[in-house]
Amino acid sequence: xxxxxxxxxxxxxxxxxxxxxxxxxxxxxxxxxxxxxxxxxxxxxxxxxxxxxxxxxxxxxxxxxxxxxxxxxxxxxxxxxxxxxxxxxxxxxxxxxxxxxxxxxxxxxxxxxxxxxxxxxxxxxxxxxxxxxxxxxxxxxxxxxxxxxxxxxxxxxxxxxxxxxxxxxxxxxxxxxxxxxxxxxxxxxxxxxxxxxxxxxxxxxxxx
Numbered sequence: 001x002x003x004x005x006x007x008x009x010x011x012x013x014x015x016x017x018x019x020x021x022x023x024x025x026x027x028x029x030x031x032x033x034x035x036x037x038x039x040x041x042x043x044x045x046x047x048x049x050x051x052x053x054x055x056x057x058x059x060x061x062x063x064x065x066x067x068x069x070x071x072x073x074x075x076x077x078x079x080x081x082x083x084x085x086x087x088x089x090x091x092x093x094x095x096x097x098x099x100x101x102x103x104x105x106x107x108x109x110x111x112x113x114x115x116x117x118x119x120x121x122x123x124x125x126x127x128x129x130x131x132x133x134x135x136x137x138x139x140x141x142x143x144x145x146x147x148x149x150x151x152x153x154x155x156x157x158x159x160x161x162x163x164x165x166x167x168x169x170x171x172x173x174x175x176x177x178x179x180x181x182x183x184x185x186x187x188x189x190x191x192x193x194x195x196x197x198x199x200x201x202x203x204x205x206x207x208x
Contacts, residue, residue: 022132022150029060030126031090035083037122037197039092039190041177048074048097055082055091060127064118066203067097075100077178077188077201081120090122092199094188096178103183103206105161111138112207113185117152119200121170130169136185136204145180147202154202156187163187172198182206 031037045051048067055061061082068075079094118131136147136154145156145163156165156176163178167189174191178201188201 022130024128024130024150027059027062027127027129029058031060031122031124031195031197033124035088035090037090037092037192037195039094039174039192039197039199041175041188041190042093042095044078044095044097046074046098048076048078050078050080050093050095053080053091053093054085055080056085058082060090060122062120062127062129064120066116066118066201068203070101073099073101075102075184075186076203077186079118079120079188079190079199079201081122081197081199090197092120092122092190092192092197094190094199094201096186096188096201100179100186101183102161102179102181102186104181106138106140106180106182108182109139109141111140111182112136113138113180113204114207115184115202115204117149117200117202119152119169119198121172121196121198123196134202134204135207136202138180138185145185152200154187166191167198167200169198169200170196172196174198174200178202
């Protein structure tokens, strides 16, 4: 049985995340004109925590973690964003737990996965957090993974049990990486433009 180790600096509880409705909120601040947005995918620590990014805590920083312990392994995604101490960089990072357990390789041609997504979008006007439920449709024969919710669009490619592709929100296309199996799909995504930044992830279980 999975136990939840979910924590968030700027989000509601995991129970709310698992609800069917989608919600968004704004935190104070924005990406100041003197800061350059930068986003990248990272490798999380084995316990699912985010390696130190030297991000300054404050009204324009935040983090989110959706980590589950499944059969003794930490599975899920996490992300963080904010100004890097001593620099002019506004950094966003996201990744999946390195021991994420998606289950064995899929044996069906297609499958649906339903679960939660969470994201943070920041630009020169403000910072937005969004979370809710999403369903991803996998076509293993064609190597496609598609889904959308709350303005988030997932356009993934499946190779074996690896997910690549992009996740898009408010005209920011973010690089995506994840794992998929016969039990669940887990992704993380991170991307930026010259004025905006997007980080987030999806954790979804196969529909029975």
